[in-house]
Amino acid sequence: MNSPKNILLMSRRAPYGSSAARDLLDIALTCSVFEQNVALLLLDDGVLQLLANQDPQVIQQKNLNSLQSSLSLYDIEKIYIDADALEHHGLSHSELHIPVTLLTKIEISQLIANSDIVLTV
């Protein structure tokens, strides 16, 4: 058995306009099943994936918030977002629905440097 890898899943896409947010979560849950050390990094429009009060049933989409809320059940606790991106959208972390860690650009570069594999969605 190989020792677990640090797998970083990165997304810059807003939810619902494409399947990126959901496809990212599917990879995250699979990494967890394989007992890998998985972390999520949301940049640019990706921070909008975590906005609270989503109601996508009105456009026949599944609610990502509920799937995101279940991440901790899969031991996926490392959810990082780009602090600049949140500010760019005029939002604060109190408007997100799950706990996240805000990172500066330098911290993001260190997170990438310390990961074994980075997958973009």
Add this chain to the structure above:
Amino acid sequence: MIFTVVVHASPCQNAAPESALRYCKALLSAGHTLHRVFFYRDGVFNGNQLISSPPDELNIMRAWQELAEEHSIDLVICIAAAIRRGVLDATEATRYERDQTNLAEKFNLSGLGQLVEACILSDRVITFGGQG
């Protein structure tokens, strides 16, 4: 070194599949091992056997088949992404009560676990994607 190549974009509209194919050929020429090509999201359309390119254009589906044939490459298509987009093998066509199949030979439908397993076993993983 062991590589895995991930393709997220559909052929024809996007340059990513052809970039991925060139990358695969180059790494094999350099003597490296290609553990798997994993097709996710719209990348699953690379395995549509009905792709019918004009004779003077590259048929990317055929090119993947030839690569797999020549180098025994594992071409895996994400099964959940494929079923949603209507890329079915015989088993899935039966399961979803469809009377046609269109998954090209040499491609296999399997789960995202094949992507994660490839991440675990490979020294390098590279993704070729597009917008959307």
Add this chain to the structure above:
Amino acid sequence: MTTLHTLNQAPSNVNLMQSCVGSLQPDDTLLLIEDGVYWLLNTHRAKLPAALKIKALRLDAQARGLTPLVSEVDLIEMDEFINLSVLHNKIVSWF
């Protein structure tokens, strides 16, 4: 631990490049592929940090008519793309 970053979108997608450049460490390399090669045009390249190690795929630059307009030393072949993939510890794709 160094990283090879690939970027495949044209310069109008400036946010993509900003996020990519912001995520680079000093020993990382940025490889421009597909429409990313247009970043080599002087007016765009001038907006990128001077210290950035930047390369572009010759095939993609040549296909787009850029070879007379850009510096020869920045262009690499596919085998060098593989070399860079091996020399860095991981690959991050920006698209």
